Amino acid sequence: MTSLTPMPMLLFFAAGIACVVSAGILLLLLRTGWAWDIAVDIPNHRSLHVRPVPRVGGWGVMPATLLAVALCAPSFGWIALGALLLAIVSQIDDRRGLPARVRFAAHLIAVAAAVAWSAVDISWWLALLAVVALVWVVNLYNFMDGSDGLAGGMAVFGFGFYAVAALVFQPTLAVAAAAVAGAGFGFLIFNHHPAKIFLGDAGSIPLGFLAGALGFWGWQHGVWPIWFPALVFAPFVVDATVTLTRRLARGEKVWLAHREHYYQRLVRLTESHVRVAMAYYLLMLGSGCVALIALRVPLTGQWTLFGAWYVVLALVGWQIDRRWRQFILTQGNGNDAN
Numbered sequence: 001m002t003s004l005t006p007m008p009m010l011l012f013f014a015a016g017i018a019c020v021v022s023a024g025i026l027l028l029l030l031r032t033g034w035a036w037d038i039a040v041d042i043p044n045h046r047s048l049h050v051r052p053v054p055r056v057g058g059w060g061v062m063p064a065t066l067l068a069v070a071l072c073a074p075s076f077g078w079i080a081l082g083a084l085l086l087a088i089v090s091q092i093d094d095r096r097g098l099p100a101r102v103r104f105a106a107h108l109i110a111v112a113a114a115v116a117w118s119a120v121d122i123s124w125w126l127a128l129l130a131v132v133a134l135v136w137v138v139n140l141y142n143f144m145d146g147s148d149g150l151a152g153g154m155a156v157f158g159f160g161f162y163a164v165a166a167l168v169f170q171p172t173l174a175v176a177a178a179a180v181a182g183a184g185f186g187f188l189i190f191n192h193h194p195a196k197i198f199l200g201d202a203g204s205i206p207l208g209f210l211a212g213a214l215g216f217w218g219w220q221h222g223v224w225p226i227w228f229p230a231l232v233f234a235p236f237v238v239d240a241t242v243t244l245t246r247r248l249a250r251g252e253k254v255w256l257a258h259r260e261h262y263y264q265r266l267v268r269l270t271e272s273h274v275r276v277a278m279a280y281y282l283l284m285l286g287s288g289c290v291a292l293i294a295l296r297v298p299l300t301g302q303w304t305l306f307g308a309w310y311v312v313l314a315l316v317g318w319q320i321d322r323r324w325r326q327f328i329l330t331q332g333n334g335n336d337a338n
Contacts, residue, residue, distance in 0.1 A: 024188025141208025155184025
Protein backbone atom coordinates (compact mmCIF):
# COMPACT_ATOMS: atom_id res chain seq x y z
CA MET A 1 0.00 0.00 0.00
CA THR A 2 1.34 3.42 -0.95
CA SER A 3 2.07 5.58 2.06
CA LEU A 4 0.22 8.86 2.47
CA THR A 5 2.04 12.00 1.44
CA PRO A 6 2.65 14.56 4.20
CA MET A 7 -0.17 16.90 3.14
CA PRO A 8 -2.98 14.30 3.21
CA MET A 9 -1.62 13.19 6.57
CA LEU A 10 -1.84 16.79 7.82
CA LEU A 11 -5.38 17.04 6.46
CA PHE A 12 -6.49 13.93 8.35
CA PHE A 13 -4.65 15.12 11.45
CA ALA A 14 -6.45 18.48 11.37
CA ALA A 15 -9.83 16.81 10.90
CA GLY A 16 -9.10 14.22 13.57
CA ILE A 17 -7.88 16.60 16.24
CA ALA A 18 -10.81 18.96 15.58
CA CYS A 19 -13.26 16.06 15.88
CA VAL A 20 -11.75 14.78 19.13
CA VAL A 21 -11.56 18.24 20.73
CA SER A 22 -15.08 19.18 19.66
CA ALA A 23 -16.59 15.92 20.89
CA GLY A 24 -14.51 16.02 24.08
CA ILE A 25 -15.64 19.51 25.05
CA LEU A 26 -19.28 18.74 24.36
CA LEU A 27 -19.11 15.48 26.30
CA LEU A 28 -17.60 17.37 29.25
CA LEU A 29 -20.37 20.00 29.11
CA LEU A 30 -23.03 17.28 29.09
CA ARG A 31 -21.47 15.12 31.81
CA THR A 32 -20.92 18.03 34.19
CA GLY A 33 -24.31 19.64 33.49
CA TRP A 34 -22.63 22.90 32.48
CA ALA A 35 -24.38 22.70 29.12
CA TRP A 36 -27.67 23.48 30.84
CA ASP A 37 -26.20 26.58 32.49
CA ILE A 38 -24.85 28.07 29.27
CA ALA A 39 -27.88 28.19 26.96
CA VAL A 40 -31.01 26.06 26.60
CA ASP A 41 -33.54 25.90 23.76
CA ILE A 42 -37.05 25.84 25.24
CA PRO A 43 -39.67 24.37 22.84
CA ASN A 44 -42.51 26.55 21.62
CA HIS A 45 -45.31 26.21 19.07
CA ARG A 46 -42.80 26.78 16.23
CA SER A 47 -40.31 24.16 17.41
CA LEU A 48 -39.77 20.72 15.90
CA HIS A 49 -38.67 19.26 19.24
CA VAL A 50 -40.70 18.70 22.40
CA ARG A 51 -38.15 18.89 25.22
CA PRO A 52 -35.52 21.46 26.28
CA VAL A 53 -32.09 20.91 24.71
CA PRO A 54 -28.80 22.75 25.45
CA ARG A 55 -27.67 25.08 22.65
CA VAL A 56 -23.93 24.68 23.18
CA GLY A 57 -22.69 23.05 19.97
CA GLY A 58 -20.64 26.13 19.17
CA TRP A 59 -18.70 25.66 22.39
CA GLY A 60 -17.25 22.50 20.91
CA VAL A 61 -17.08 23.39 17.22
CA MET A 62 -15.38 26.77 17.50
CA PRO A 63 -12.52 25.96 19.94
CA ALA A 64 -11.82 22.78 17.99
CA THR A 65 -11.71 24.66 14.69
CA LEU A 66 -9.52 27.43 16.08
CA LEU A 67 -7.05 24.95 17.58
CA ALA A 68 -6.79 22.84 14.42
CA VAL A 69 -6.37 25.90 12.20
CA ALA A 70 -3.73 27.38 14.54
CA LEU A 71 -1.76 24.12 14.50
CA CYS A 72 -2.17 23.05 10.89
CA ALA A 73 -3.21 26.08 8.77
CA PRO A 74 -2.10 29.23 10.63
CA SER A 75 -2.25 31.36 7.48
CA PHE A 76 -6.04 31.23 7.80
CA GLY A 77 -5.90 32.51 11.36
CA TRP A 78 -7.49 35.85 10.46
CA ILE A 79 -10.57 34.14 9.05
CA ALA A 80 -10.71 31.93 12.14
CA LEU A 81 -10.55 35.05 14.35
CA GLY A 82 -13.49 36.50 12.41
CA ALA A 83 -15.45 33.35 13.20
CA LEU A 84 -14.44 33.68 16.86
CA LEU A 85 -15.74 37.26 16.97
CA LEU A 86 -19.09 36.12 15.61
CA ALA A 87 -19.18 33.20 18.06
CA ILE A 88 -18.70 35.57 21.01
CA VAL A 89 -21.37 38.00 19.81
CA SER A 90 -23.76 35.12 19.08
CA GLN A 91 -23.19 33.58 22.51
CA ILE A 92 -24.08 36.88 24.18
CA ASP A 93 -27.19 36.95 22.01
CA ASP A 94 -28.03 33.36 23.01
CA ARG A 95 -27.73 34.25 26.69
CA ARG A 96 -29.10 37.76 26.98
CA GLY A 97 -30.38 38.82 23.58
CA LEU A 98 -28.92 41.58 21.43
CA PRO A 99 -30.60 44.15 19.17
CA ALA A 100 -30.70 43.10 15.52
CA ARG A 101 -28.56 46.11 14.56
CA VAL A 102 -25.75 44.97 16.88
CA ARG A 103 -25.79 41.44 15.46
CA PHE A 104 -25.89 42.74 11.90
CA ALA A 105 -23.02 45.15 12.57
CA ALA A 106 -20.88 42.27 13.85
CA HIS A 107 -21.73 40.19 10.77
CA LEU A 108 -20.90 43.10 8.48
CA ILE A 109 -17.56 43.86 10.15
CA ALA A 110 -16.39 40.24 10.09
CA VAL A 111 -17.48 39.71 6.48
CA ALA A 112 -16.02 42.99 5.21
CA ALA A 113 -12.70 42.17 6.89
CA ALA A 114 -12.68 38.68 5.34
CA VAL A 115 -13.41 40.07 1.87
CA ALA A 116 -10.71 42.74 2.23
CA TRP A 117 -8.16 40.18 3.46
CA SER A 118 -8.97 37.63 0.74
CA ALA A 119 -9.43 39.92 -2.27
CA VAL A 120 -6.82 39.65 -5.00
CA ASP A 121 -8.24 41.35 -8.09
CA ILE A 122 -11.82 42.53 -7.66
CA SER A 123 -13.69 45.74 -8.45
CA TRP A 124 -15.34 47.70 -5.64
CA TRP A 125 -18.87 46.90 -6.79
CA LEU A 126 -18.14 43.16 -6.99
CA ALA A 127 -16.54 43.31 -3.54
CA LEU A 128 -19.71 44.99 -2.27
CA LEU A 129 -21.83 42.22 -3.78
CA ALA A 130 -19.53 39.68 -2.16
CA VAL A 131 -20.09 41.30 1.25
CA VAL A 132 -23.87 41.16 0.77
CA ALA A 133 -23.70 37.53 -0.35
CA LEU A 134 -21.49 36.48 2.57
CA VAL A 135 -23.70 38.24 5.12
CA TRP A 136 -26.58 36.24 3.67
CA VAL A 137 -24.61 32.99 3.95
CA VAL A 138 -23.84 33.79 7.60
CA ASN A 139 -27.54 34.03 8.34
CA LEU A 140 -28.88 31.26 6.11
CA TYR A 141 -26.78 28.72 7.96
CA ASN A 142 -28.49 29.87 11.15
CA PHE A 143 -31.92 29.62 9.51
CA MET A 144 -31.21 26.02 8.54
CA ASP A 145 -30.23 24.95 12.06
CA GLY A 146 -33.57 23.56 13.19
CA SER A 147 -33.65 19.79 12.68
CA ASP A 148 -31.53 17.08 14.28
CA GLY A 149 -28.37 16.35 12.31
CA LEU A 150 -29.00 18.89 9.57
CA ALA A 151 -26.56 21.77 10.16
CA GLY A 152 -23.88 19.42 11.51
CA GLY A 153 -24.19 17.21 8.45
CA MET A 154 -23.90 20.23 6.18
CA ALA A 155 -20.63 21.15 7.90
CA VAL A 156 -19.22 17.67 7.35
CA PHE A 157 -20.30 17.47 3.70
CA GLY A 158 -19.78 21.09 2.66
CA PHE A 159 -16.37 21.68 4.21
CA GLY A 160 -15.37 18.14 3.34
CA PHE A 161 -15.93 18.86 -0.35
CA TYR A 162 -14.05 22.16 0.05
CA ALA A 163 -11.11 20.11 1.35
CA VAL A 164 -11.23 17.62 -1.53
CA ALA A 165 -11.43 20.36 -4.17
CA ALA A 166 -8.59 22.42 -2.67
CA LEU A 167 -6.17 19.59 -1.86
CA VAL A 168 -4.18 19.73 -5.11
CA PHE A 169 -4.09 23.47 -5.81
CA GLN A 170 -4.20 24.98 -2.32
CA PRO A 171 -3.49 22.33 0.32
CA THR A 172 -3.47 24.80 3.23
CA LEU A 173 -7.05 25.77 2.40
CA ALA A 174 -7.89 22.07 2.25
CA VAL A 175 -6.49 21.57 5.74
CA ALA A 176 -8.47 24.53 7.13
CA ALA A 177 -11.68 23.18 5.56
CA ALA A 178 -10.96 19.69 6.86
CA ALA A 179 -10.57 21.13 10.36
CA VAL A 180 -14.07 22.64 10.18
CA ALA A 181 -15.50 19.38 8.82
CA GLY A 182 -13.87 17.44 11.64
CA ALA A 183 -15.21 19.81 14.29
CA GLY A 184 -18.66 19.49 12.72
CA PHE A 185 -18.46 15.71 12.91
CA GLY A 186 -17.54 15.92 16.60
CA PHE A 187 -20.71 17.93 17.16
CA LEU A 188 -22.80 15.63 14.97
CA ILE A 189 -22.08 12.74 17.35
CA PHE A 190 -24.35 14.46 19.88
CA ASN A 191 -26.76 16.05 17.42
CA HIS A 192 -28.17 13.01 15.63
CA HIS A 193 -31.77 12.22 16.54
CA PRO A 194 -32.75 12.48 19.33
CA ALA A 195 -30.36 15.40 19.70
CA LYS A 196 -28.60 15.83 23.03
CA ILE A 197 -27.18 19.21 21.94
CA PHE A 198 -28.19 21.89 19.45
CA LEU A 199 -25.68 23.99 17.55
CA GLY A 200 -26.98 27.37 18.72
CA ASP A 201 -26.17 30.75 17.20
CA ALA A 202 -22.63 30.55 18.60
CA GLY A 203 -22.09 27.59 16.28
CA SER A 204 -24.30 28.20 13.27
CA ILE A 205 -23.35 31.86 12.67
CA PRO A 206 -19.56 31.20 12.63
CA LEU A 207 -20.04 28.11 10.44
CA GLY A 208 -21.99 30.18 7.93
CA PHE A 209 -19.22 32.78 8.01
CA LEU A 210 -16.54 30.14 7.43
CA ALA A 211 -18.50 28.64 4.53
CA GLY A 212 -18.69 32.03 2.85
CA ALA A 213 -15.21 33.31 3.76
CA LEU A 214 -13.32 30.16 2.73
CA GLY A 215 -15.42 29.90 -0.42
CA PHE A 216 -14.61 33.51 -1.34
CA TRP A 217 -10.90 33.03 -0.60
CA GLY A 218 -10.83 29.95 -2.81
CA TRP A 219 -12.42 31.86 -5.68
CA GLN A 220 -10.10 34.85 -5.36
CA HIS A 221 -7.01 32.63 -5.29
CA GLY A 222 -7.98 30.50 -8.27
CA VAL A 223 -8.81 27.31 -6.38
CA TRP A 224 -12.34 27.09 -7.82
CA PRO A 225 -14.75 29.20 -9.89
CA ILE A 226 -17.25 31.58 -8.33
CA TRP A 227 -20.11 29.06 -8.64
CA PHE A 228 -18.39 26.30 -6.64
CA PRO A 229 -19.34 27.32 -3.07
CA ALA A 230 -22.94 27.98 -4.14
CA LEU A 231 -23.12 24.50 -5.64
CA VAL A 232 -21.50 22.69 -2.71
CA PHE A 233 -23.91 24.31 -0.24
CA ALA A 234 -26.84 24.34 -2.71
CA PRO A 235 -29.44 22.52 -0.53
CA PHE A 236 -29.06 25.15 2.21
CA VAL A 237 -28.90 28.05 -0.26
CA VAL A 238 -32.08 27.00 -2.06
CA ASP A 239 -34.12 26.16 1.04
CA ALA A 240 -33.28 29.35 2.94
CA THR A 241 -33.46 31.70 -0.07
CA VAL A 242 -36.79 30.42 -1.38
CA THR A 243 -38.32 30.51 2.09
CA LEU A 244 -37.12 34.04 2.80
CA THR A 245 -38.29 35.30 -0.60
CA ARG A 246 -41.77 33.89 -0.02
CA ARG A 247 -42.02 35.46 3.41
CA LEU A 248 -40.84 38.82 2.08
CA ALA A 249 -43.40 38.64 -0.73
CA ARG A 250 -46.14 38.13 1.86
CA GLY A 251 -44.90 41.07 3.90
CA GLU A 252 -43.95 38.90 6.88
CA LYS A 253 -41.22 39.65 9.39
CA VAL A 254 -38.51 37.34 8.15
CA TRP A 255 -36.48 37.47 11.37
CA LEU A 256 -39.27 35.89 13.43
CA ALA A 257 -39.27 32.14 14.13
CA HIS A 258 -41.40 30.00 11.80
CA ARG A 259 -41.80 26.49 10.41
CA GLU A 260 -41.91 27.16 6.67
CA HIS A 261 -38.51 25.87 5.55
CA TYR A 262 -38.61 22.80 3.35
CA TYR A 263 -36.79 20.74 5.95
CA GLN A 264 -39.30 21.83 8.62
CA ARG A 265 -42.22 20.83 6.42
CA LEU A 266 -40.58 17.50 5.65
CA VAL A 267 -40.19 16.76 9.36
CA ARG A 268 -43.88 17.46 9.86
CA LEU A 269 -44.82 15.40 6.81
CA THR A 270 -42.68 12.38 7.65
CA GLU A 271 -42.67 12.77 11.45
CA SER A 272 -39.02 11.74 11.30
CA HIS A 273 -35.89 13.84 11.84
CA VAL A 274 -33.81 10.87 10.69
CA ARG A 275 -35.49 10.55 7.29
CA VAL A 276 -35.17 14.27 6.67
CA ALA A 277 -31.51 14.26 7.65
CA MET A 278 -30.84 11.31 5.34
CA ALA A 279 -32.67 13.02 2.48
CA TYR A 280 -30.63 16.18 2.91
CA TYR A 281 -27.41 14.18 3.21
CA LEU A 282 -28.16 12.65 -0.18
CA LEU A 283 -28.78 16.11 -1.63
CA MET A 284 -25.57 17.40 -0.07
CA LEU A 285 -23.63 14.43 -1.39
CA GLY A 286 -25.11 15.00 -4.84
CA SER A 287 -24.29 18.71 -4.73
CA GLY A 288 -20.67 18.06 -3.80
CA CYS A 289 -20.17 15.34 -6.40
CA VAL A 290 -21.69 17.48 -9.17
CA ALA A 291 -19.45 20.37 -8.07
CA LEU A 292 -16.31 18.20 -8.25
CA ILE A 293 -17.31 16.83 -11.66
CA ALA A 294 -18.02 20.34 -12.95
CA LEU A 295 -14.48 21.44 -12.03
CA ARG A 296 -13.17 19.03 -14.66
CA VAL A 297 -15.22 20.23 -17.64
CA PRO A 298 -15.03 23.38 -19.82
CA LEU A 299 -16.66 26.61 -18.63
CA THR A 300 -19.89 26.09 -20.59
CA GLY A 301 -20.25 22.62 -19.10
CA GLN A 302 -19.60 23.98 -15.62
CA TRP A 303 -22.49 26.42 -15.76
CA THR A 304 -24.69 23.81 -17.45
CA LEU A 305 -24.14 21.38 -14.58
CA PHE A 306 -24.65 24.18 -12.06
CA GLY A 307 -27.98 25.15 -13.61
CA ALA A 308 -29.07 21.54 -14.06
CA TRP A 309 -28.49 20.72 -10.38
CA TYR A 310 -30.44 23.78 -9.27
CA VAL A 311 -33.27 22.62 -11.53
CA VAL A 312 -33.15 19.25 -9.75
CA LEU A 313 -33.40 21.01 -6.39
CA ALA A 314 -36.27 23.12 -7.71
CA LEU A 315 -38.13 19.95 -8.71
CA VAL A 316 -37.52 18.49 -5.25
CA GLY A 317 -38.92 21.67 -3.72
CA TRP A 318 -41.94 21.52 -6.04
CA GLN A 319 -42.69 17.98 -4.90
CA ILE A 320 -42.45 19.01 -1.24
CA ASP A 321 -44.78 21.96 -1.89
CA ARG A 322 -47.28 19.66 -3.59
CA ARG A 323 -47.25 17.17 -0.72
CA TRP A 324 -47.49 20.00 1.80
CA ARG A 325 -50.62 21.44 0.19
CA GLN A 326 -52.23 18.01 0.27
CA PHE A 327 -51.23 17.61 3.92
CA ILE A 328 -52.74 20.97 4.87
CA LEU A 329 -55.99 20.17 3.08
CA THR A 330 -56.30 16.89 4.96
CA GLN A 331 -55.64 18.75 8.21
CA GLY A 332 -58.33 21.27 7.36
CA ASN A 333 -56.07 24.28 7.90
CA GLY A 334 -55.51 26.33 4.78
CA ASN A 335 -53.63 29.11 6.61
CA ASP A 336 -50.33 27.18 6.51
CA ALA A 337 -50.56 26.24 2.85
CA ASN A 338 -48.32 29.04 1.54
